Amino acid sequence: MTTPVRMVSESTVPDAALLNDWHVVAFTKDVPAGKIIPATLLGEDLILWRDASGQVHAWKDLCIHRGARLSKGWIANDTVVCPYHGWRYDGSAKCVLVPAAPDQPPPLKARAFPHTAEERYGMVWVSLGEPKHAVPHFPEWDDGSFRKFNTGPYFFKANGFRSVENFIDATHFPFVHGGLNGLEDAPDKVEDYKVFEDESGISTSGIRVFQPYGDHRQVPVNATYTYRVFRPLVAYFSKQVEIADSERKHLGNPDDRFCTFLTAQPVDEVTCIIRLCVAINFGENLTEDDILRRQDKVFSQDKDIVETQRPERIPVDLRAEIHHRTDKFGLLYRKWLGSLGLTYGIA
Amino acid sequence: MAVVVTDKCRDCRYTECVTVCPVVCFHGDDRMLYIDPVSCILCQACIPVCPVQAIYDEVDLPPEMTRWVEINAERAAALPLIEDKQTPLKMMT
Numbered sequence: 001m002t003t004p005v006r007m008v009s010e011s012t013v014p015d016a017a018l019l020n021d022w023h024v025v026a027f028t029k030d031v032p033a034g035k036i037i038p039a040t041l042l043g044e045d046l047i048l049w050r051d052a053s054g055q056v057h058a059w060k061d062l063c064i065h066r067g068a069r070l071s072k073g074w075i076a077n078d079t080v081v082c083p084y085h086g087w088r089y090d091g092s093a094k095c096v097l098v099p100a101a102p103d104q105p106p107p108l109k110a111r112a113f114p115h116t117a118e119e120r121y122g123m124v125w126v127s128l129g130e131p132k133h134a135v136p137h138f139p140e141w142d143d144g145s146f147r148k149f150n151t152g153p154y155f156f157k158a159n160g161f162r163s164v165e166n167f168i169d170a171t172h173f174p175f176v177h178g179g180l181n182g183l184e185d186a187p188d189k190v191e192d193y194k195v196f197e198d199e200s201g202i203s204t205s206g207i208r209v210f211q212p213y214g215d216h217r218q219v220p221v222n223a224t225y226t227y228r229v230f231r232p233l234v235a236y237f238s239k240q241v242e243i244a245d246s247e248r249k250h251l252g253n254p255d256d257r258f259c260t261f262l263t264a265q266p267v268d269e270v271t272c273i274i275r276l277c278v279a280i281n282f283g284e285n286l287t288e289d290d291i292l293r294r295q296d297k298v299f300s301q302d303k304d305i306v307e308t309q310r311p312e313r314i315p316v317d318l319r320a321e322i323h324h325r326t327d328k329f330g331l332l333y334r335k336w337l338g339s340l341g342l343t344y345g346i347a
Numbered sequence: 348m349a350v351v352v353t354d355k356c357r358d359c360r361y362t363e364c365v366t367v368c369p370v371v372c373f374h375g376d377d378r379m380l381y382i383d384p385v386s387c388i389l390c391q392a393c394i395p396v397c398p399v400q401a402i403y404d405e406v407d408l409p410p411e412m413t414r415w416v417e418i419n420a421e422r423a424a425a426l427p428l429i430e431d432k433q434t435p436l437k438m439m440t
Binding site for chain 2: 318319323327331
């Protein structure tokens with residue numbers, strides 16, 4: 001390490017760039033009407049709940065009256081009930097009942113603290129500030145030829161940026177996912193690829209690798225990954241798969257694609273929750289269980305390695321750690337994070 | 348600190364270094380290459396691939412070659428980037 005790094009105990013406040021961005025904090029299916037779901041984003045504790053009209057809400061986990069946690073409360077008559085004195089807040093965050101004075105209108109100042117929330121791709125997106133960008137566009141979401149599945153959540157005791165960098169790294173497959181996405185005894189030589197940066201993020205040209213069980217059909221494939229990072233904690237790849245075994249090659253199609261849209265919820269600087277939406281346009285016989293089983297396996301292998309990385313926060317000084325030519329995209333990712341002026345989660 | 352190309356590169360310009368550099372920090376003219384000390388990340392990947400050992404980390408630079416630190420900085424700033432391998436000027440045996 002050529003530069004000093006911050007210890008885990010030395011925390012910092014989240015940067016405006018992260019506060020004014022969208023982050024996934026739950027799957028839609030995990031926020032049913034009638035329940036209060038706690039979540040933590042950038043160190044702030046939140047509650048998520050869905051009103052009777054189906055609208056999702058993300059509020060600070062706090063009752064202004066005496067500072068109790070609303071996450072310990074419950075839903076009644078389409079309102080959030082504080083567990084301490086039973087104050088009730090409706091979908092507009094206004095207190096509509098103080099049970100100790102049921103005949104009076106509650107004080108106007110008695111309000112919950114709402115944040116902006118939206119639902120896309122089966123996920124609940126929240127911004128703690130004023131979002132400066134739209135929720136990133138998942139290219140295959142509107143394409144009916146792709147089946148979509150939400151997988152996760154995967155809880156990583158690891159920095160969100162390190163976790164995203166692992167997702168966009170094509171050279172760890174033979175070792176972290178040996179026998180699955182690569183071969184430890186015959187790791188792929190990764191051919192040179194190009195990297196790009198534009199206003200919608202950073203991306204790569206195709207990166208070709210051999211995968212012995214490269215997809216859920218349990219067949220060897222030559223896979224070409226094209227990566228994109230839309231926002232600091234939202235990334236994606238489109239993987240073109242071609243069956244490598246000549247006897248079974250006819251079972252595949254040159255347009256076969258497996259795409260993954262990944263979000264990392266920054267719980268704090270060194271903890272994140274990964275959620276995915278995967279899109280697949282082949283393997284009609286694959287069940288949701290087949291897809292989930294494989295994703296769970298791959299991400300538990302990633303978790304095991306990413307949780308070991310130190311310093312816990314990602315260094316964006318390019319002279320800290322070593323970047324190989326084959327790490328060009330990870331290197332660009334760090335450079336890009338640095339250019340956004342981030343300090344939260346950064347070594 | 349810097350990694351520098353020295354005069355052993357002159358009229359050789361094998362450019363293998365360019366193919367391993369992760370950050371595109373080589374600049375050059377018709378005769379030799381130079382490293383931009385601002386964009387170089389000091390990974391030292393280029394040092395072992397140079398067939399004529401023209402590249403040094405500044406800390407390992409023989410005393411009579413120290414002027415190359417300044418020459419690299421000056422020339423790199425004035426010359427175009429070399430992103431791809433060029434035809435070497437001298438045949439390697």
